[in-house]
Amino acid sequence: DVKVTQSSRYLVKRTGEKVFLECVQDMDHENMFWYRQDPGLGLRLIYFSYDVKMKEKGDIPEGYSVSREKKERFSLILESASTNQTSMYLCASIDLYSNQPQHFGDGTRLSIL
């Protein structure tokens, strides 16, 4: 069964810390996405990547960076965590031409204290 795995389901960090959220997919998909989900705001795109070492800004990239050194892994980095980055983070992997075109991880609920 295909799978998108996010490294942590719950994470608590402190203001100013550097935070890494990892996402790994086993489907050889080229397109991977990071979203944050907040009540009333739906899913907002932070960054996405359509190939190794390629990245594009989404709607809310400020305060975040990403890394795609290998096709299967897409990392989201909070350079200096702030309390307004407390949120649910979802990773997705996409291949439009497959029967199951998108797969999401289970999400990471990140709290910044």
Next chain:
Amino acid sequence: AQTVTQSQPEMSVQEAETVTLSCTYDTSENNYYLFWYKQPPSRQMILVIRQEAYKQQNATENRFSVNFQKAAKSFSLKISDSQLGDTAMYFCAFINNNAGNMLTFGGGTRLMVKP
């Protein structure tokens, strides 16, 4: 830029009845995909149904069907014979069929199915 709008933040329906969730989108592209996702309290995103823009026939998956109006840029989801397990957040989403394509979501509709 592409946008997706869901105008109903919350809806409720009686069990076994039919409910329709609305979604509109804005794009200048002609070749794209539209999706409805379900997110239950477990928070796993589940693909409910998808529609390719080049197909005129509305997609159907069991009790779920869409009304795709390309000219009006409308993509509503109809749930027939609603079940308690349909209680969830529902998100409409859009993606262009281009390289470097973004998957854009609407704000979501919280659906409550009442016994």
